[in-house]
Amino acid sequence: MGKILVHVGSQGGEAKRSSLEVLSHVSRKIAGSDDVVVACVFDVNPGRLEQTIGEYGADDILMYMDPAYESHLNGVLAAGLEDAIRATAPSLVVFASSESVKDILGAIAVNTGAAVLPDVVSFSAGSGFVEAVRPVMAAKSLARVRAEGELIFVSVRSGSVEAIKNPKNPGTTTFEAPIKPADLKQQLKEIIKAADETVDLSEARVVVAAGRGVKDEVGKRLVEELAGLFGGGIGASRAVVETDLFPATAQIGQTGKVVSPDLYFALGISGAIQHVAGMSNSRMIVAINKDADAPIFEYADYGIVGDLYTVVPLLIEEIKRHK
Amino acid sequence: MEEKFDCIIVGGGIAGLSAAMILARADARFLLIERGEFCGAKNVSGGVLWGSDLNELVPDFGDSPEGFERFINHRRLTFMDDQSAFSLDFKSAHFEQTPYSGVTVLRSKFDAWLAGKVEAQIEQGTHSESSFLATDILVQEVIQESGRVVGIRAGGEDFFADCVILAEGVNNLLTRQIGIEPAYVPADHVAVGVKEVIEFDKSVLEDRFQLNGRSGLTNEFVGFCSDGVEGGGFLYTNEKSLSVGLVLGMKDLREKKKAPQDILNQFKEHPAVRDMLTGGKVVEYSAHVVSTGDIDAVPERLYDDGVLIAGEAAHLLLNAGKAIQGMDYAMRSGILAAEAVLAAREVSDFSGAQLSGYQKALENSYVLTDMHNFHDAVKLLHDPMMFGAVPNVLCDFGRQFFTIRSEPGQKSRHMMTAAVKRHSSYWDLIKLGAKAARAL
Amino acid sequence: MKFLVCIKQVPDVSGNVNSGRMVLNAYDASAVEAALVLTEGTDSEIHLVLIGPDSAKETIRKALAMGASSAVHFVSAESDSMDSGSIAAQLASYCAEIQFDIVLCGKQSQDTDAGLTGGMLAAHLKLPYATNAVGLAYQDSYDGIVVTRQGDSGQEILQLPLPCLVTCSNDMNNPRIPSLKGIMQAKKKSIDARQFENNSLSSTRILNYEQPAAREPARMLEGETEEKVTALVLALVQESGIF
Numbered sequence A: 001m002g003k004i005l006v007h008v009g010s011q012g013g014e015a016k017r018s019s020l021e022v023l024s025h026v027s028r029k030i031a032g033s034d035d036v037v038v039a040c041v042f043d044v045n046p047g048r049l050e051q052t053i054g055e056y057g058a059d060d061i062l063m064y065m066d067p068a069y070e071s072h073l074n075g076v077l078a079a080g081l082e083d084a085i086r087a088t089a090p091s092l093v094v095f096a097s098s099e100s101v102k103d104i105l106g107a108i109a110v111n112t113g114a115a116v117l118p119d120v121v122s123f124s125a126g127s128g129f130v131e132a133v134r135p136v137m138a139a140k141s142l143a144r145v146r147a148e149g150e151l152i153f154v155s156v157r158s159g160s161v162e163a164i165k166n167p168k169n170p171g172t173t174t175f176e177a178p179i180k181p182a183d184l185k186q187q188l189k190e191i192i193k194a195a196d197e198t199v200d201l202s203e204a205r206v207v208v209a210a211g212r213g214v215k216d217e218v219g220k221r222l223v224e225e226l227a228g229l230f231g232g233g234i235g236a237s238r239a240v241v242e243t244d245l246f247p248a249t250a251q252i253g254q255t256g257k258v259v260s261p262d263l264y265f266a267l268g269i270s271g272a273i274q275h276v277a278g279m280s281n282s283r284m285i286v287a288i289n290k291d292a293d294a295p296i297f298e299y300a301d302y303g304i305v306g307d308l309y310t311v312v313p314l315l316i317e318e319i320k321r322h323k
Numbered sequence B: 001m002e003e004k005f006d007c008i009i010v011g012g013g014i015a016g017l018s019a020a021m022i023l024a025r026a027d028a029r030f031l032l033i034e035r036g037e038f039c040g041a042k043n044v045s046g047g048v049l050w051g052s053d054l055n056e057l058v059p060d061f062g063d064s065p066e067g068f069e070r071f072i073n074h075r076r077l078t079f080m081d082d083q084s085a086f087s088l089d090f091k092s093a094h095f096e097q098t099p100y101s102g103v104t105v106l107r108s109k110f111d112a113w114l115a116g117k118v119e120a121q122i123e124q125g126t127h128s129e130s131s132f133l134a135t136d137i138l139v140q141e142v143i144q145e146s147g148r149v150v151g152i153r154a155g156g157e158d159f160f161a162d163c164v165i166l167a168e169g170v171n172n173l174l175t176r177q178i179g180i181e182p183a184y185v186p187a188d189h190v191a192v193g194v195k196e197v198i199e200f201d202k203s204v205l206e207d208r209f210q211l212n213g214r215s216g217l218t219n220e221f222v223g224f225c226s227d228g229v230e231g232g233g234f235l236y237t238n239e240k241s242l243s244v245g246l247v248l249g250m251k252d253l254r255e256k257k258k259a260p261q262d263i264l265n266q267f268k269e270h271p272a273v274r275d276m277l278t279g280g281k282v283v284e285y286s287a288h289v290v291s292t293g294d295i296d297a298v299p300e301r302l303y304d305d306g307v308l309i310a311g312e313a314a315h316l317l318l319n320a321g322k323a324i325q326g327m328d329y330a331m332r333s334g335i336l337a338a339e340a341v342l343a344a345r346e347v348s349d350f351s352g353a354q355l356s357g358y359q360k361a362l363e364n365s366y367v368l369t370d371m372h373n374f375h376d377a378v379k380l381l382h383d384p385m386m387f388g389a390v391p392n393v394l395c396d397f398g399r400q401f402f403t404i405r406s407e408p409g410q411k412s413r414h415m416m417t418a419a420v421k422r423h424s425s426y427w428d429l430i431k432l433g434a435k436a437a438r439a440l
Numbered sequence C: 001m002k003f004l005v006c007i008k009q010v011p012d013v014s015g016n017v018n019s020g021r022m023v024l025n026a027y028d029a030s031a032v033e034a035a036l037v038l039t040e041g042t043d044s045e046i047h048l049v050l051i052g053p054d055s056a057k058e059t060i061r062k063a064l065a066m067g068a069s070s071a072v073h074f075v076s077a078e079s080d081s082m083d084s085g086s087i088a089a090q091l092a093s094y095c096a097e098i099q100f101d102i103v104l105c106g107k108q109s110q111d112t113d114a115g116l117t118g119g120m121l122a123a124h125l126k127l128p129y130a131t132n133a134v135g136l137a138y139q140d141s142y143d144g145i146v147v148t149r150q151g152d153s154g155q156e157i158l159q160l161p162l163p164c165l166v167t168c169s170n171d172m173n174n175p176r177i178p179s180l181k182g183i184m185q186a187k188k189k190s191i192d193a194r195q196f197e198n199n200s201l202s203s204t205r206i207l208n209y210e211q212p213a214a215r216e217p218a219r220m221l222e223g224e225t226e227e228k229v230t231a232l233v234l235a236l237v238q239e240s241g242i243f
């Protein structure tokens, strides 16, 4: 296969866990072959990136370090990636699926003539082809898909493969951004971050997700407190995001994020198929809902029928006793 | 203002779509309004569509089987107590010839399919741009001018027509709005239908029920299945699933304080039923009101100036024990209503006097003829003995008759006597038998 | 102003997938709605394009009934086997034929969740673009549009010059349900149906479908609330691996 390029997403000099999963997976897969894993990363400053990326098994690192990457403009990242692809001439490029990757994947595929398999949960590559499995029909079904071509892109859903260290001593080359924000016709005006966002959802081992059953600030504090006990992330259904109680970045599901933590709490969530599409891969699912017929119980491992306003406070106390 | 329609049809169920097909064929300018997201979205039937009226609407439908599930060539009537099932079973190759005398349907698929056929018919006419099947729209009100129906209001807008056909189903708010049925419907005129669709691997289904190609089975149940409540159960084979459910008297349910879902679960757990359901997955649950089909519930007049009532909105339905016939009645009445509109258009007279021809046509058709003729049979079905003593006696007898012990046996006559004594009395049974002889 | 909205007909994933019922992709319905809101009270035109089988006409009618002005329908019975790459290539060659200011797509197809077509089309047409938009507006001082998009960790507000392309999230709005008048008018609007041969080969294909591994039914915890909670925490301690 030759060279495999892995895009490592990062923020503030820290690699994203989902990218390390992908890097580690690819690195372990090619062990013993002549293939080479090249990681490329685009950030403002190097932080600990070089070290981490080496630990998870890259043979080479292309570091694009430039203030331009602060801008979140898709043209800037796309140009950087296209540059890395030209420089590496890989047969396969692997991404962790995130909003910023989704934003550019189609465009760079056209610009580089690549075939794309987005959002897969597993894949295997051969000479000139990749076969992969991806959830379709709001994750009701799995499609086995095949891409053929000299250059193939695969993006992998977070939590699908494991991040296991596989240390190597990569060589590093540093680049500037080939295109800067000022070169583009579009402009970024502002970024609005949810004030209370602390733990990145797609990285969290525990996610506490709120649905429309969480009706007010009191309920929201229960969610936060439960999540806090585990250092977990806070998720939300679309219906509760619409009430403005939780930020849109917390939305889990077909439109929102896909998560697969070790433990998922669904509090006051009915379990609509579009929500389940984003969480059904969680290892253990606990549902608390006052309606015994709520579909969420079909996906849960443990279910409690009850009012979350009475169940969750007791749950918090009981968990504290075990901590 | 938009030009007036020849006809506005409220409801895209079977009655409404059947009327629409006839109007489209006659190249009339009409509007059909359905509140569901698509035709069939909200509709529930058991459902076997009996008779051959479908062939009149969609000739040779049997050759393009996207609409229906299976044709019926095998029928079974089961009497059950808590452990046993005693069945009358009839299968015949006669039923395999088209047009079929009964087909199973899943309404969300069937109604949408029929709507597609109507659309195609509209496309062929000269009003292809001015006749409509409009879905996802609720008709809020019937507009009347000096006692005459002239149109409808939907989404705050008014639409006018020479004639309105109300085919809104059993929940007939508009029929009541214009006073054709009193605002208060007695509880003994309606029943509750609950139903599950249980999906199987197709080959499992075909092996289990001895289905061949598109052939299918209907099984009706009386006795234990309704847990002492007036009513009965059904199990019908679809292409890849079973429709299993109950129809239960509303009044009796209320009086006995029982929940239809609980009774359905108990029915599904009956040993004879459970064995038929193993390995299936429930993919759909629905509940719907259904008319008891008592002729006494049918309004006196099914027409007025500028308006006709068709289908279950007019309580046209027969449930005389051997089958529920609501869909075929809806179809026939829809066809006749459309024909009445066309006849009225010929003479440009949409008065009640002219439209009364619809009611006469219904009287002459199987619809009102059978509802009159089988009125006693319908009443008989409401007799508590029918869902209590009768199935119990039969099952008790069956158990004795089919049990072989290593000891001297009894004559069946004695078995019957013993069974009757345990569950009823001869006198009651004779009375019931006499009633039945008259009714059927 | 002329909007071009790319719409797709998809199986209804929220109901029974086997029912065979087809609907307007929810994300595309949001794109149509966005165009309608932006053009309200102006003489702008909203033109639709769809690649799909003959029966997809119903979906076009639905979008026309919402208020779009006209549509072109590339009739193809095989559109199902076309991947995002070949759809985008076909859309691009159509776009080369016509004038437009803003192209709107859905952020993804509800059935495949691919989410590629918009970005691909923008690359073909060399247009500035934004994906996953949750807001779309004009700004007086700016001769273009302002897009709010949902990013990984917050909302990003961008200015895009015209012409440009935006892919829409259903979190942007609640698409209107066509009114009876809308449905009636839609039948009189023109749908330019064109037969089309799919000659841009897809580089990906679906080999087969599998059922996801079925989960065991949930263990429903019984008893008083305290008992349920105690039992749950015990299970969490033993099985979740996070204590």
Ligand SMILES: Cc1cc2nc3c(=O)[nH]c(=O)nc-3n(C[C@H](O)[C@H](O)[C@H](O)COP(=O)(O)OP(=O)(O)OC[C@H]3O[C@@H](n4cnc5c(N)ncnc54)[C@H](O)[C@@H]3O)c2cc1C
Residues within 6 Å of the ligand: A210, A211, A212, A213, A214, A236, A237, A238, A239, A240, A251, A252, A253, A254, A255, A256, A257, A267, A268, A269, A270, A271, A272, A273, A274, A275, A278, A288, A289, A290, A291, A294, A306, A307, A308, A309, C026, C027, C110, C170
């Ligand atoms: C194209 C498309 C994409 C979508 N994408 C997403 C997505 O990404 N994410 C998403 O979440 N949704 C998505 N949806 C919406 C989805 O269909 C549902 O509408 C949504 O998930 C419902 O959220 P909910 O479960 O919080 O609300 P509801 O369905 O209203 O359920 C609330 C639940 O809370 C329970 N409850 C109420 N009070 C209490 C209490 N005191 N204690 C315990 N339980 C209580 C109720 O019994 C009920 O089950 C999408 C829809 C479409 C059409």
Ligand SMILES: Cc1cc2nc3c(=O)[nH]c(=O)nc-3n(C[C@H](O)[C@H](O)[C@H](O)COP(=O)(O)OP(=O)(O)OC[C@H]3O[C@@H](n4cnc5c(N)ncnc54)[C@H](O)[C@@H]3O)c2cc1C
Residues within 6 Å of the ligand: B010, B011, B012, B013, B014, B015, B016, B033, B034, B035, B036, B039, B040, B042, B043, B044, B045, B046, B047, B048, B049, B050, B137, B138, B139, B140, B167, B168, B169, B170, B174, B192, B193, B194, B195, B245, B246, B247, B287, B288, B289, B290, B310, B311, B312, B313, B317, B324, B325, B326, B327, B328, B330
């Ligand atoms: C559980 C069950 C089992 C049954 N089994 C059988 C069976 O096996 N065989 C059989 O023949 N019959 C059966 N029936 C009866 C049968 O379903 C009905 O008799 C039949 O559907 C009546 O058809 P219809 O067109 O009159 O009404 P419907 O099918 O109810 O159609 C009425 C339509 O009007 C629409 N509507 C109502 N109000 C408005 C409004 N204001 N604006 C716009 N649209 C409106 C509704 O959405 C609906 O689509 C069963 C019924 C039930 C509940």
Ligand SMILES: Nc1ncnc2c1ncn2[C@@H]1O[C@H](COP(=O)(O)O)[C@@H](O)[C@H]1O
Residues within 6 Å of the ligand: C005, C006, C007, C008, C009, C025, C027, C028, C049, C050, C051, C052, C079, C084, C087, C104, C105, C106, C107, C108, C109, C112, C113, C114, C115, C116, C117, C118
């Ligand atoms: N057959 C099609 N016809 C028109 N537009 C399409 C078609 N398929 C996809 N699109 C557009 O591309 C978006 C989805 O992209 P994707 O998820 O890559 O399929 C849709 O929301 C549409 O805007």
